[in-house]
Amino acid sequence: MRMAANDNVAVCMKGVTIEVQGLARRYGARWALADVTFTVPPASVLMVAGHNGAGKSTLFRVLATAIRPDRGTVKVGGFDLVHQRQDVRKLTALLSHQSYLYESLTARENLDVVADHLGISRAGVAAALEQVGLASRAGDPVATFSAGMRKRLSFARVLLQEPGVVLLDEPYGALDPPGFDLIDSVIGELKRRGATILMATHQLERSAKLADRALVLEQGRVVWEGPAEAIPC
């Protein structure tokens, strides 16, 4: 956890509750999310499932404050998503479909940029690269990386942020089987450290072993919610 800097860190260490109430978001005339309501307890893992276009990515982008909701309220660690955006951002990290990486910079330089913007030491960069298995490619430009390596580097970017809330949108996408195991072990480690984790995935059986609860989205609505092991496949 990012323990050094501010009061929010105390919230991170205790774990962060996410409360979503009547959340809705539309693109033009189409509602991507409609009346979504759920709560994620601190230090737990919620699996979000659903077909392509069900609204999973939109939900994660709203929770990460990348886009604003049209209706509803969301509290992350007690902070309002709309009015206390920067406080929410201090608590959350998003692994998105977009890598958020600079193509012309190397893997290490990309993480250095993140460390510099967070105001933390660059000392953690090497450890993050080691953790995702990219230490030997640290000096190579991202432009030369495969999709799987980019995913690993994006994951290292998330780890460097040491967030209280981790939003993983398709964390297994583009990865090879060793990559799957890596993600599983890191998620387990984050959970042990007390992070609250939301994970959107199509790898239902695999994710159900890691998650505490699950919800299924269909056309932007929650159609099922319950224990992860009982998720309808």
Next chain:
Amino acid sequence: MLIAALRKELFLQWRTRGQFIAVFVFGAAALLLFSFAIGPNAVALRTFSAGFLWLGLLLSSTLTLAESFHAEMENRAMEGLLLLPSDPRALYYAKAIANWIQLAILGVALVPVMVVLYDAGTTELPKLLLVILLGTAGLSAPGTLYAAMTAQLKAKQTLLPLLLFPLIVPALLASVKATSYVILGDPMNQAGSWLTLLAAFDLIYWALCGMLYERVIED
């Protein structure tokens, strides 16, 4: 935060320095073409040299400004920085300062081309440098804001100059006038008032664009 963002901007510029050379060649080519339009009239070439220099710089600036957001949009890297979180104003000022530095270097690099093509030399180099610094600051501040606005649009190459050029007419006019007085002589000491106008334009737009940037880049 500003230092970290500026370091990143300068680093990205250094990594894509080939682009700067391409923009310089574009600006030099524009100056050459302007000289063809006037023909072999040494007096006219020298008289209009300041205008041509700034038109060349203005046309080149749209390439520089648009390119400065290319890396940010490629993998939504700018969004990634915002979510860290980063202060949008720090991101803006870092980008605007980096663009300013690049445009000022481009302006200085185009001066020898202007001297050779238009026989428009001057001994008042510090004053010319001051005009270039103030003039390029006037291009960079609103240019960076508009480049951010248009970066995600398909027609960005068209929209950026369409939005930017009308806005910077006062800065362009003041820069051309002040440069003309530096090159052709300033017996009535009129360059000072144009420089004051330019400085006021810069002050207003650097403050205003910094405030508006968050609204432009946030959803």
